[in-house]
Amino acid sequence: MVEESQGAPFDPTEHPHRRWNPLTRSFVLCSPHRTKRPWQGAQETPSKERLPAYDEKCYLCPGNARAGGQLKNEDYESTFAFENDFAALRPDKVQDIAEGQDGNAHPLLRSFPARGRCYVLCFHPSHNLTIAQLTTAPYTAKEHILPIIQAWTRLYQSIPADNPFVRYVQIFENKGSAMGCSNPHPHGQIWSLDYIPEEPQKELESMKAYANDELNMGCAKDDRGRPSLLLTYAQLELSLADRPRVFEVNDDFVAVVPYWAVWPFEVLVLPHKRQIASLAEMSQEEKLSLAEMLGAVACRLDNIFECSFPYSMGIHQRPVATSQGGQDELGDYAQFHIHYYPPLLRSATVRKFLVGFEMMGEPQRDLTAEQAAARIRSCPTTHYLAVESS
Numbered sequence: 001m002v003e004e005s006q007g008a009p010f011d012p013t014e015h016p017h018r019r020w021n022p023l024t025r026s027f028v029l030c031s032p033h034r035t036k037r038p039w040q041g042a043q044e045t046p047s048k049e050r051l052p053a054y055d056e057k058c059y060l061c062p063g064n065a066r067a068g069g070q071l072k073n074e075d076y077e078s079t080f081a082f083e084n085d086f087a088a089l090r091p092d093k094v095q096d097i098a099e100g101q102d103g104n105a106h107p108l109l110r111s112f113p114a115r116g117r118c119y120v121l122c123f124h125p126s127h128n129l130t131i132a133q134l135t136t137a138p139y140t141a142k143e144h145i146l147p148i149i150q151a152w153t154r155l156y157q158s159i160p161a162d163n164p165f166v167r168y169v170q171i172f173e174n175k176g177s178a179m180g181c182s183n184p185h186p187h188g189q190i191w192s193l194d195y196i197p198e199e200p201q202k203e204l205e206s207m208k209a210y211a212n213d214e215l216n217m218g219c220a221k222d223d224r225g226r227p228s229l230l231l232t233y234a235q236l237e238l239s240l241a242d243r244p245r246v247f248e249v250n251d252d253f254v255a256v257v258p259y260w261a262v263w264p265f266e267v268l269v270l271p272h273k274r275q276i277a278s279l280a281e282m283s284q285e286e287k288l289s290l291a292e293m294l295g296a297v298a299c300r301l302d303n304i305f306e307c308s309f310p311y312s313m314g315i316h317q318r319p320v321a322t323s324q325g326g327q328d329e330l331g332d333y334a335q336f337h338i339h340y341y342p343p344l345l346r347s348a349t350v351r352k353f354l355v356g357f358e359m360m361g362e363p364q365r366d367l368t369a370e371q372a373a374a375r376i377r378s379c380p381t382t383h384y385l386a387v388e389s390s
């Protein structure tokens with residue numbers, strides 16, 4: 001029987017607690033006392049393999065045959081985009097599904113047509129150069145990462161222009177086999193859809209609610225004078241003594257392990273000067289700042305365990321404005337930001353799984369966001385492979 005007394009004073013480094021995620025309006029359970037327990041779980045073997053600059057079997061290397069076998073890649077020298085040969089969505093229009101038409105004549109069994117197109121963007125012709133390595137000499141963010149951001153911007157604008165049904169463009173990168181990425185050649189994906197998917201939809205609704213809540217009038221404002229959830233959060237993190245969750249900041253962007261992080265080394269990259277709804281509204285200077293930030297974040301992550309750090313990274317930004325549909329005004333509340341969800345926990349081989357209580361109850365973490373940020377901050381900004389080879 002646990003004695004019910006007044007209780008000890010709360011210590012966030014010792015006592016279990018729940019943290020609130022205002023973006024997705026969800027909780028994460030934090031168990032900081034558990035970081036002291038010994039690890040007896042699975043160890044995955046780290047990949048010590050050094051990849052070649054060109055792999056004749058890679059379907060993303062310049063000039064090579066693609067996965068489908070019929071098409072060939074261009075002999076590209078910077079970035080290269082093409083439509084995914086095995087896309088999850090198709091662009092053809094399908095009529096709305098009438099009740100019972102799919103054989104399920106019950107309101108509990110509902111489905112909706114989904115339309116879209118999927119693209120692949122190769123970041124670089126070299127098979128073995130990830131974003132993490134592209135800020136360490138002889139590479140520079142300006143020459144080697146900025147083109148990726150420019151390609152994302154072009155696709156963010158051209159896909160909806162060519163496909164008027166598109167409502168949302170989801171840019172993301174799956175890096176490493178731990179995240180289910182089947183090809184090590186540095187590349188990302190761009191899925192375009194005729195609807196706003198659940199994650200950005202939830203976040204946009206939170207941003208809208210925040211902007212319209214009179215209690216937030218003292219907060220950082222967007223260009224229309226409305227309170228901005230993520231601009232307020234970015235400036236708050238920068239204003240705190242010792243900046244416990246910040247590990248990288250430049251003229252326009254800040255990288256933090258968010259207060260409500262679920263993944264051990266989860267990262268959120270945010271603009272800290274102004275509301276920037278999308279890549280299309282970013283100045284050249286801001287794009288260069290972003291390029292430097294992406295390189296710095298990925299490099300530090302690689303340096304934590306001196307491995308090619310796996311993650312899923314994705315951009316959330318303004319949905320595409322269309323003349324159809326009723327959710328377009330949500331886009332007016334959008335603040336551009338980037339999430340990194342990396343699975344590694346305490347070494348290159350020990351990963352976190354969202355299982356058990358996390359599937360049945362809510363997400364849980366041991367390492368606190370502050371401990372994770374301190375660990376990332378302590379990592380050098382020169383890539384470990386460049387140090388090894390020099």
Ligand SMILES: [Zn+2]
Binds near residue numbers: 059060
């Ligand atoms: Zn390749």
Ligand SMILES: [Zn+2]
Binds near residue numbers: 023203337
């Ligand atoms: Zn988001």
